[in-house]
Amino acid sequence: MSHSPAHEEHHEDTRLGGLNVKTYITGFVLSLILTIIPFGAVGFEWFDTGTTLIVVAVAAVVQILVQMFFFLHLDFSAENAWNTGSALFSVLILAVLVGGTLWLMYSLEMRTMVGM
Amino acid sequence: MSHGANTVHGASRPDTIVNFGFWVYLMSDVILFSMLFTMFVVVSDNTFGGPGGAELFKLRDVFFETMALLFSSITFGFAMLSMHAKHKGGVLLWLLVTFIFGVLFVTLELHEFYELIHEGATPQTSAFLSAFFTLVGTHGTHVTFGLIWILVMVGQVAFKGVTPPVASRLFRLALFWHFLDIVWIAVFSTVYLSGVMG
Numbered sequence: 001m002s003h004s005p006a007h008e009e010h011h012e013d014t015r016l017g018g019l020n021v022k023t024y025i026t027g028f029v030l031s032l033i034l035t036i037i038p039f040g041a042v043g044f045e046w047f048d049t050g051t052t053l054i055v056v057a058v059a060a061v062v063q064i065l066v067q068m069f070f071f072l073h074l075d076f077s078a079e080n081a082w083n084t085g086s087a088l089f090s091v092l093i094l095a096v097l098v099g100g101t102l103w104l105m106y107s108l109e110m111r112t113m114v115g116m
Numbered sequence: 117m118s119h120g121a122n123t124v125h126g127a128s129r130p131d132t133i134v135n136f137g138f139w140v141y142l143m144s145d146v147i148l149f150s151m152l153f154t155m156f157v158v159v160s161d162n163t164f165g166g167p168g169g170a171e172l173f174k175l176r177d178v179f180f181e182t183m184a185l186l187f188s189s190i191t192f193g194f195a196m197l198s199m200h201a202k203h204k205g206g207v208l209l210w211l212l213v214t215f216i217f218g219v220l221f222v223t224l225e226l227h228e229f230y231e232l233i234h235e236g237a238t239p240q241t242s243a244f245l246s247a248f249f250t251l252v253g254t255h256g257t258h259v260t261f262g263l264i265w266i267l268v269m270v271g272q273v274a275f276k277g278v279t280p281p282v283a284s285r286l287f288r289l290a291l292f293w294h295f296l297d298i299v300w301i302a303v304f305s306t307v308y309l310s311g312v313m314g
Contacts (some may be wrong), residue, residue: 060306073130106158
C-alpha cells in the first residue's frame with residue numbers, strides 16, 4: 001500500500017484536485033463571506049428590494065460555484081472530465097425542466113387568472 | 117494511471133467507475149431537488165389566507181443552521197486531509213466533529229418544524245407550506261441519512277483502519293456531504309431569504 005515512491009505521493013497530493021488545507025480554507029472563507037452578504041442584505045435591509053434579490057441570487061450562484069470548485073474539486077482537468085461533463089449535462093436538463101415548468105405554470109396562471 | 121485503485125490514494129480518485137456511478141446518483145438528486153424547488157417557487161404565493169414566509173421564518177435561526185452545515189463541510193474536508201495523510205486518529209476526530217455539526221443542523225431544523233406546526237403552520241395549511249415542508253424536509257432527510265453514513269464510517273475507520281476500500285467509501289461520503297451543503301445554499305436563498313422579503 002505504501003510502497004509507492006515519495007515523488008509519486010507528492011504527485012498524487014497535488015493532482016487530487018489540489019487536496020490541501022489551503023484549498024479548503026479558501027473555499028470556507030469565500031463561502032462564509034458569500035453567506036454573510038445575502039443574510040446581512042436581507043436582515044438589515046442594506047438595499048432596496050430589487051437590488052437585494054439580485055444580491056441574494058448572485059451570492060448563491062457564486063457560492064455554489066465556489067463550493068463545487070473548492071470542496072467537490074470539479075474542474076476541467078482530464079481526470080474530472082466525466083464528472084464535470086455529466087454535471088454540465090445535468091445543468092442542461094435542469095434548465096429545460098425548471099425553465100419549462102416555470103414558463104408553463106406562469107402562462108397558465110395568466111390565462112386562467114388563478115391569482116385574481 | 118500508473119497507480120491502481122488498490123492504494124488509499126487510488127481508491128479516492130474521482131475517475132474510478134464506482135465513484136463516477138455515485139456521481140451520477142448525485143446528479144439525479146440534483147434533478148429531484150430542482151423539481152422540488154420549482155414546485156416551491158410556483159406555489160410560494162399561494163398561502164390560502166394563511167401565514168407567508170415573512171411572518172413565519174426566523175432569519176437568525178436559519179443563519180445558525182447555515183453556519184452549522186458550512187462548518188460541517190469544512191471539518192469533513194479536514195477528515196479527508198487526515199485520510200490522505202493516513203492519520204487514523206485525525207479521520208475519527210474530524211468525522212465526529214462533522215457529525216456534531218450535522219446533528220446541530222438537524223436539531224435546529226426539527227425545532228423550527230416543531231415551532232411552525234405548533235403555530236398552526238402545518239403542511240395541510242396551504243400549498244406554500246406543503247411545498248416548504250416537502251423541499252426542506254427532503255433536504256433534512258438527506259442530511260439525516262448522511263449522519264447515519266458518517267457513524268457507519270466512524271465504525272469502519274475505527275475497526276478496519278484507513279484501508280483502500282474504506283478510503284473509497286469516505287471519498288463518496290465526502291461528495292455526498294459537500295453536495296448537501298450546496299443544496300442548502302439554494303434552500304436558504306430561494307426559500308428563506310426570498311421568503312422573508314415577501
